[in-house]
Amino acid sequence: MATIDTRASGLTKQEPLWKRYVPGHHWRTQDDEFDAAKIGIWLFLATEVLLFSGMFCAYAVFRMLYPEAIAAGSGYLDWRFGGINTVVLLISSFTIAMAIRNVQLNQQKWATINLSITWLCAAGFLAIKFIFEYGPKWAEGKRIGNLFSYPYASTDHEHIWWSIYYMATGVHAAHVLIGMGLIAWLIYRQRKGAYGPTHYTMMEGVGLYWHIVDLVWIFLFPLLYLVH
Amino acid sequence: MTTVDRALDHAHDDHHDVPYLTGKGGPIATVWDWMTTVDHKKIGVMYLFTVLFMFFLGGVAALMLRIELFEPTRQTAAGITGAAFAGGEGSSVGGVGKFYNTVMTLHGAIMVFMFIVPGIPASLGNFFLPLQLGAKDVAFPRLNLASWYVYVFGSFFGVYVILTGGIDTGWTFYTPYSTSTEGQPQVVAMILAVFILGFSSIFTGLNFIVTVHKLRAPGMGWFDMPLFIWAIYATSIIQVLATPVIGVTFLLMLFERLFQIGIFDPGLGGDPVLYQHFFWFYSHPVVYVMILPAMGIISEVLAVHSRKRLFGYRAIAFSSLAIAAVSFLVWGHHMFTSQGELAATIFSALTFLVAIPTAVKVFNWIATLYKGSIALTTPMLYALQFLFLFSIGGLTGLPLGALSTDLHLHDSYFVVAHFHYVMFGGTVIAFLAGIHHWWPKMFGRMYNEFWAKIASGLVFVGFNVTFFTQFFLGTQGMPRRYASYVDEFTTLHQISTVGSFVLALGFVVHLFVFIHSLIVGERAGQNPWGGLTLEWETDPIPLEHNFRHEPIVKHGPYDFESVVPPGCDEKDFPLPPQDEVRTVH
Known part of the structure; x- marks a missing residue:
């Protein structure tokens, strides 16, 4: 499987990688392999939704148990940073969708540009998150669990708010970081000519993953920043 | 996408037409071949042996419990097992109770998470699901191998816990006991073990669902599939939809243990019943896994x-x-x-x-x-x-x-x-x-x-x-x-x-x-029981690519009254007179 079988398509090494792609030995057609990969990714996205559903569930329960702590905690967040980050992620979702369209049309240069913008948006999201949000809050003692040392907390259970905040946004940030790694890999492979009109499975998969990362944030943003 | 159809049997090198158990030259080459294989049959066999080893460990723990329970108090048990079960009377936690609780937890956790959940799907399922579908492999062979390694990696933490003294939380890890009992590294390691094993479970389940959807042999509709496949398919759905919930639960639990985040610990304002809901939202469906x-x-x-x-x-x-x-x-x-x-x-x-x-x-x-x-x-x-x-x-x-x-x-x-x-x-x-x-x-x-x-x-x-x-x-x-x-x-x-x-x-x-x-x-021959499902159409020991030719399904999996089993003589498996056969399908 690892070796490229040029006999099957009769193409030589001068052709780009995507034209020479041969599906795994157990597939009847390349379309079958593509469809299978897509079903696999969608199932994986379902597991992601369920993973985050635990956080949302915890949020709902503690909002009910300690509404004043959640309201106070939410008040510490600046909606402007959250808003900017939402816009940044939405742009990145658009550009990665465009990049997939670009490889489908074999516009390789535009694909590189769009993928790069996506990567930069992801980096920007994390930069804003760490420099303007995590950093100052951590310095004030608004920390997770037993590290919490903020002296001016107005309610008893404020540390739970911070636990939920850091767990939910932290796990999300980890997903963004993994996404950056995947997108960097896509750029590297795409520059080598691995993706084109007949083969872009990896692009499609990472694209779907990136959309779910975006979508989770779309729910986190109003729940954490906007609702008091 | 354009379709690139390929001849099915093109370019099959000769070395793929040997039974999958045949070694690859020297012993080192053979071991290396097994450790890096993406063949679902080899992965299934490796799973079978690892899972049975875990069954052995869990079984030993069970026997220790039964020895301890032979008497209301522990004279005999203390005599056999030495100091471990001895100790002050009536103490429920600490002393003798602690050791009993530890063995009980190990029995439960090993049997549930390392034996019975992966057990049948990952071993027999891995081996026979593609064979019964008439496929050459599962949909994602490398993910399949990754699943086995993740399983071994996760179990390694479990074995570490056993070797370093165990934990006494019970396999349910109920808070607040699990967040306050002593033995920090062991509890963390066991939670980590279950968290990691979850990935293995998801990989296998996801793989099987896609395989059933996309790799059925020509002529095999959904209702021509053997019922083992239907069962594995239903199992896989549960694995994919329930396991992430235990993932997030144990992630929160890990942080609860390490940083006291206060979500589950009532002493910090947390909600232990929320933990129970999360835990059983996974652990009940998993009973059906x-x-x-x-x-x-x-x-x-x-x-x-x-x-x-x-x-x-x-x-x-x-x-x-x-x-x-x-x-x-x-x-x-x-x-x-x-x-x-x-x-x-x-x-x-x-x-x-x-x-x-x-x-x-x-x-x-x-x-x-x-x-x-x-x-x-x-x-x-x-x-x-x-x-x-x-x-x-x-x-x-x-x-x-x-x-x-x-x-x-x-x-x-x-x-x-x-x-x-x-x-x-x-x-x-x-x-x-x-x-x-x-x-x-x-x-x-x-x-x-x-x-x-x-x-x-x-x-x-x-x-x-x-x-x-x-x-x-x-x-x-x-x-x-x-x-x-x-x-x-x-x-x-x-x-x-x-x-x-x-x-x-x-x-x-x-x-x-x-x-x-x-x-x-x-030697068993191709089809000792006279089965009609596709795995019995393979060689006595299946080839590396399973079938000599891609099978085409022409009869149902259980048409015993009208089909002579593949590889069998009609003398051994006589068909009933055809006029008596009701044609129901």
Whole structure:
């Protein structure tokens, strides 16, 4: 499987990688392999939704148990940073969708540009998150669990708010970081000519993953920043 | 996308046309080949051995518990095991109780997370799902290998916990005990182990779902699939949809333990009942991950070894999906005492729903046997044991699902006996049926039928003696999880302990039968039982690419009355006169 079988398509090494792609030995057609990969990714996205559903569930329960702590905690967040980050992620979702369209049309240069913008948006999201949000809050003692040392907390259970905040946004940030790694890999492979009109499975998969990362944030943003 | 069709058998190098068990040159090359293989058959066999090793570890822990429980207090146990069980009387935590709790936790955690959840799907499922579909491999072969490595990596943490003294939280890790008990590295390691094992479970389940959708042989529609595949398919749906929830639960638990984030710990304002909801939202559906593949095996074994078309094929197929669906609605019956009355009533009512698809299966299996040509081989013996034991397990679940009786029976040995009848009498017995049924195909050799039957008899007697007594213990008030008990329970406990050693003896005999078969067993041939599903169309030991030619499905998986089994002589498997055959399909 690892070796490229040029006999099957009769193409030589001068052709780009995507034209020479041969599906795994157990597939009847390349379309079958593509469809299978897509079903696999969608199932994986379902597991992601369920993973985050635990956080949302915890949020709902503690909002009910300690509404004043959640309201106070939410008040510490600046909606402007959250808003900017939402816009940044939405742009990145658009550009990665465009990049997939670009490889489908074999516009390789535009694909590189769009993928790069996506990567930069992801980096920007994390930069804003760490420099303007995590950093100052951590310095004030608004920390997770037993590290919490903020002296001016107005309610008893404020540390739970911070636990939920850091767990939910932290796990999300980890997903963004993994996404950056995947997108960097896509750029590297795409520059080598691995993706084109007949083969872009990896692009499609990472694209779907990136959309779910975006979508989770779309729910986190109003729940954490906007609702008091 | 344009379609690039390829000739199916193009460019197959000769080295793929050898049996998958054939070594690759020297021993190092062979080991390296196995460690890097993406062949679902080899991965299935590797899973089989690792899973059985974990069963051995969990079983040793179980025997230690039974030795300890031989007497109300621990003189004998202390004599056998040395200082471990000795200690001050009556102390529940710390001292002697601590060791008992540790062994009990290891038994539960290993058996649940490292044996019975991955057990059948990852071993027999991995080996036979692609074969029964007529595929060359699972959809994502490398993900499959990754799943095995992740499983081993996760189990490594579990073994680390055993070697460094264990944990005493119980396999449910209920807060606040699990967030406050001593042994920080061990508790963290065990939580991490379960978290990691979850990925392995998701990988396998996801892989199987896609394989069933995309890799069925030409001519195989959904209702031409063997019922084992339907069962594995339903199992995989649960694995994919339930496991992420235990993932996030144990992630939060990990941080609770390391940073006291206060989500589950009531001392910090957290909600321990939220933990219970999260835990059982995974752990109840996962009970059906344990039993559904077992039901799939029973469907196969009963049909093949009674040479009879399965009665109610569609009813059995749909009941698997129904069980998977209902499994997500009943988690609250583990928490009758920690929730409101209305919620408990609703969960109780929903729990009874499970009985419907389960009973549909049992009745269909029994109807299959009617007028069948029953061969009492070891797999068939185990399948019949399953019908008997699983029915006891299922029916004793009803008083536990009813609120009024559960009030008396919960947290007693009745519960212990009930779930062992389902998990052991159901899953392990079916696993044994499946191993014997498919052993000739996996290793190309027959096992010794006489000694296998002796072993199966020992397992059956040992199991019933061990666990039937526990129904009496439970109804008389013996609580579960206790290291000591009052004197009047002594006789029943002693019978139970004796039974557990008969059971262990049965497994030792099985072990020798398997080793004997691997070394000097008679060559099995292509199709020793006369099965009609596609795995019996492969060579005696399947080739690396499974089939010599891609199979085309022309008959149903259970058309015994009209099809001569592949690789068999009509003399050995005579067909009934065709005018008597009802043409139902």
